[in-house]
Amino acid sequence: MPSQKQRTAARRNIKKAATAARKKRTIANLPARTRTALGKQGAKMARRKRRSAR
Numbered sequence: 001m002p003s004q005k006q007r008t009a010a011r012r013n014i015k016k017a018a019t020a021a022r023k024k025r026t027i028a029n030l031p032a033r034t035r036t037a038l039g040k041q042g043a044k045m046a047r048r049k050r051r052s053a054r
Contacts, residue, residue: 002010021027027035
């Protein structure tokens with residue numbers, strides 16, 4: 001179990017990463033095949049998440 005300090009740091013890091021990704025638009029500049037694969041992987045995980053909720 002992470003400490004409160006670690007949780008805060010992790011949250012801060014996530015926010016920073018999200019900001020950087022928005023600024024750089026890294027995903028948008030990836031080749032189409034990689035983007036498709038990323039989308040498919042995300043969809044797969046989302047589907048798995050929905051399934052396990054039941």
